[in-house]
Amino acid sequence: MYCLGIDCGGTKNQLILYHQSGKVVFQNENQGITILLDDQLFIQNLLELFATIPQAYLTSIENIQIGIAGWGSYTFKETLYQRIYAIYPMFQGKLEIQTDVELVRKAYFGNEDGVIALAGTGSVIYGHLQQKFIQIGGWGYLLGDEGSAYWIVKTYIIKLLADFDASQKLRADQAAFLRHLNLKSTKELVGYFYSLERREVAQKCLILVDLAKEYPEVVAVFQLAGQQLANQLLTLHQRISLPFSVAFHGSGLLKNDYVKESLIKCLQDFPEIQPVQATISPCAACLKQ
Numbered sequence: 001m002y003c004l005g006i007d008c009g010g011t012k013n014q015l016i017l018y019h020q021s022g023k024v025v026f027q028n029e030n031q032g033i034t035i036l037l038d039d040q041l042f043i044q045n046l047l048e049l050f051a052t053i054p055q056a057y058l059t060s061i062e063n064i065q066i067g068i069a070g071w072g073s074y075t076f077k078e079t080l081y082q083r084i085y086a087i088y089p090m091f092q093g094k095l096e097i098q099t100d101v102e103l104v105r106k107a108y109f110g111n112e113d114g115v116i117a118l119a120g121t122g123s124v125i126y127g128h129l130q131q132k133f134i135q136i137g138g139w140g141y142l143l144g145d146e147g148s149a150y151w152i153v154k155t156y157i158i159k160l161l162a163d164f165d166a167s168q169k170l171r172a173d174q175a176a177f178l179r180h181l182n183l184k185s186t187k188e189l190v191g192y193f194y195s196l197e198r199r200e201v202a203q204k205c206l207i208l209v210d211l212a213k214e215y216p217e218v219v220a221v222f223q224l225a226g227q228q229l230a231n232q233l234l235t236l237h238q239r240i241s242l243p244f245s246v247a248f249h250g251s252g253l254l255k256n257d258y259v260k261e262s263l264i265k266c267l268q269d270f271p272e273i274q275p276v277q278a279t280i281s282p283c284a285a286c287l288k289q
Helices: 039-050 054-060 075-088 100-109 149-167 172-180 186-195 198-203 204-214 214-239 257-266 282-288
Strands: 002-008 012-019 023-031 062-070 097-101 112-118 123-127 132-138 244-249 273-275
Touching: 002 282, 012 039, 023 039, 039 075, 054 062, 054 112, 062 100, 062 282, 075 097, 097 100, 097 132, 097 149, 100 123, 100 244, 100 282, 112 214, 123 214, 123 244, 132 214, 149 172, 149 186, 149 198, 149 204, 149 214, 172 186, 172 204, 186 257, 198 204, 204 214, 214 244, 214 257, 214 273
Parallel strands: 002 062, 062 097, 112 244, 244 273
Antiparallel strands: 002 012, 012 023, 112 123, 123 132
């Protein structure tokens, strides 16, 4: 028997087919798009990904878990189920769709208590504790998303502008940041920043990762991001007053040691919060059912 996990983010959709033993037997991915931005294109891409599954496995798949960014706010949920069942009637009664964050939580903890600290383009602390789902932060880039890639870039630029206002000079790392963007002044930077979409801003975090190798001032911004995420976990701890395990997910934590190390350091005085060391694909949620 086999199980199927699909993780649908704003950048890519990833599909992994597992044998019930946990062995990966097939995997593929294609371009993602947020379901709230263009649901028809999203459904088209998802069905194209389904179509790549080798036919021999289809009738032996017993559990299908799909996580979709924006699913909680999507209105036409039943439509997606119907579109899938119309092509794959053998999947009826075996398919569950949830948010991408819930898929991550299931992959790590299944039906057990546990918390996810997620930091990518956005950020959120999300978990299941004492038979309740709980969330800290995750209110979007205008109202929060502390510690996310977008927040890191925005925070760095705010400090850059404040420093320039105070001295009419830029630090070496700040000047290097402008050069990476092919910009010549802070006025150009402001105009450029406001011309970008949220995800495009977040992608500029990669420039700061490179600069951090040379400039400790940039490292400090990443460390602050880790502290922000730790503060949200401590808020959760104060709220429930119980020990819990926390797993880390998202590029901001899995691909950035500065953020993760800062976060873990902030939690050292709180043994009730236990970091999970393993890294698990969200698609593995299907193995926990």
